Amino acid sequence: MNNRSLIVSRVSRWVAPLIFVFGIYVALYGHLSPGGGFPGGVILSSAFILTLLARGRKATLERLPFGVAKKLDAVGALLFLCIALFGLVVTGVFFANFIHQYLPGEPLRLFSGGTIMPANIAIGLKVAASLFLVMFALSALRISTDEQDEPIRTLEDK
Amino acid sequence: MELLLIFMLLFMILAGIVALWTDELLSAVIAVGAVGVGTSVAFLLLGAPDLAITQIVVEVVALVLLIKVTIGVGVRTMSGMPSPKRLRLAAAVTVLLLLVMVRSFTGLPEFGSPVMERVDDAPSIVYLEEGLERTGSANQVMSVLLDFRAYDTLGEATVIFTAVFGALVLLRKKGKKDREDDDGGEDEE
Numbered sequence: 001m002n003n004r005s006l007i008v009s010r011v012s013r014w015v016a017p018l019i020f021v022f023g024i025y026v027a028l029y030g031h032l033s034p035g036g037g038f039p040g041g042v043i044l045s046s047a048f049i050l051t052l053l054a055r056g057r058k059a060t061l062e063r064l065p066f067g068v069a070k071k072l073d074a075v076g077a078l079l080f081l082c083i084a085l086f087g088l089v090v091t092g093v094f095f096a097n098f099i100h101q102y103l104p105g106e107p108l109r110l111f112s113g114g115t116i117m118p119a120n121i122a123i124g125l126k127v128a129a130s131l132f133l134v135m136f137a138l139s140a141l142r143i144s145t146d147e148q149d150e151p152i153r154t155l156e157d158k
Numbered sequence: 159m160e161l162l163l164i165f166m167l168l169f170m171i172l173a174g175i176v177a178l179w180t181d182e183l184l185s186a187v188i189a190v191g192a193v194g195v196g197t198s199v200a201f202l203l204l205g206a207p208d209l210a211i212t213q214i215v216v217e218v219v220a221l222v223l224l225i226k227v228t229i230g231v232g233v234r235t236m237s238g239m240p241s242p243k244r245l246r247l248a249a250a251v252t253v254l255l256l257l258v259m260v261r262s263f264t265g266l267p268e269f270g271s272p273v274m275e276r277v278d279d280a281p282s283i284v285y286l287e288e289g290l291e292r293t294g295s296a297n298q299v300m301s302v303l304l305d306f307r308a309y310d311t312l313g314e315a316t317v318i319f320t321a322v323f324g325a326l327v328l329l330r331k332k333g334k335k336d337r338e339d340d341d342g343g344e345d346e347e
C-alpha cells in the first residue's frame with residue numbers, strides 16, 4: 001500500500017513520540033492523578049497503532065518487532081503476578097503492599113504508594129503490548145477481492 | 159446536571175438506534191463510537207475522571223480497530239431484517255428486561271447517595287478513610303484497584319492476556335505441525 005499521504009506520514013513521526021511520553025506519564029502517575037496502568041497502556045499502544053496506520057507495517061516493526069511485543073506482553077503479566085507473589089513471600093499475604101509497609105514514601109510524591117507504581121508499570125506494559133498485537137493481527141486480516149488464490153493474509157506475511 | 163445527564167443518555171440511545179438502523183458498516187461503527195463518547199462524558203459529569211479517561215482511550219482504539227477491520231475485510235454494507243419469529247422473540251426479551259430493570263432500579267437508594275452508607279464499617283467508607291494511610295496512594299481509585307482489590311485486577315489482566323493469546327493463535331498462518339514439516343519449526347521473524 002503505497003498511496004499514503006506524505007503529510008500524514010510526516011506528522012505521525014512528530015506526534016507518535018508525544019503520545020508515547022503521555023502514555024508513560026499516565027501509567028507512572030496513576031497513584032497520584034486520574035489514569036493508571038490500563039489507560040496508560042492503551043495510550044502507549046495507540047502511538048504504535050498511529051505509526052502502523054500512517055506509515056505501514058514495515059516502519060512499525062522497525063520500532064517494535066513482533067517478537068519483542070509478544071515477550072513484553074508476557075513480561076508484563078508475569079511482573080504483575082510476581083508483585084503479588086512477593087507480597088506473599090515477604091508478609092504472608094497475597095498482594096500485600098509490602099513496599100509501603102517497610103518503606104512508606106511521602107504522600108503525593110512519585111515514590112509513594114508502595115507496590116501500586118510497579119503494578120501500574122506492569123499493567124501498562126501488558127496492555128500496550130496486547131493491544132498492539134491485536135491491532136497488528138487484525139491489520140494483517142484482509143480479504144482481497146481480485147486474488148482468489150490467497151484470500152486471507154496472516155501474521156507472517158510482510 | 160441531571161438534565162445534562164439525561165441529554166447525554168438520549169444522545170447515546172439515538173446513536174445506538176442509528177448504529178442498528180444504518181446499512182453501511184462504517185456509519186454503524188462511528189455511531190457506536192458516539193455511544194462511547196457519550197458514556198465518557200457521562201462518567202466525567204458524575205465525577206469519575208479515571209473511568210472517563212479509560213473509556214475515551216479504549217473507545218478511540220476500539221473504534222480504529224473496528225474501522226480498520228470493516229474497511230480491510232471489504233464488506234461495506236449489511237442490510238436485511240431478521241425473520242418475524244426472531245423479531246418477536248427479541249421484543250419479548252426486551253420487554254422482560256425492561257420490567258426487571260424497573261423493578262430493580264426502584265429499589266436503589268436516592269440518586270447520588272452511596273448504597274454502603276447504610277451499613278456500619280462498610281468497605282467503601284473504610285477505603286476512603288484509611289486509603290491514603292494504608293496504601294500511600296493519593297488516588298483513591300488506584301488504592302482500591304491495585305491494593306485493596308488487586309486480586310480482581312489480576313483476574314482482569316489474565317482475561318486480556320488469554321484473549322490476546324487466543325486471537326494470535328487463531329490468526330496464525332499455519333499450525334505448528336505444518337510449520338515443522340516446512341522449515342523445521344523455525345519461529346517467525
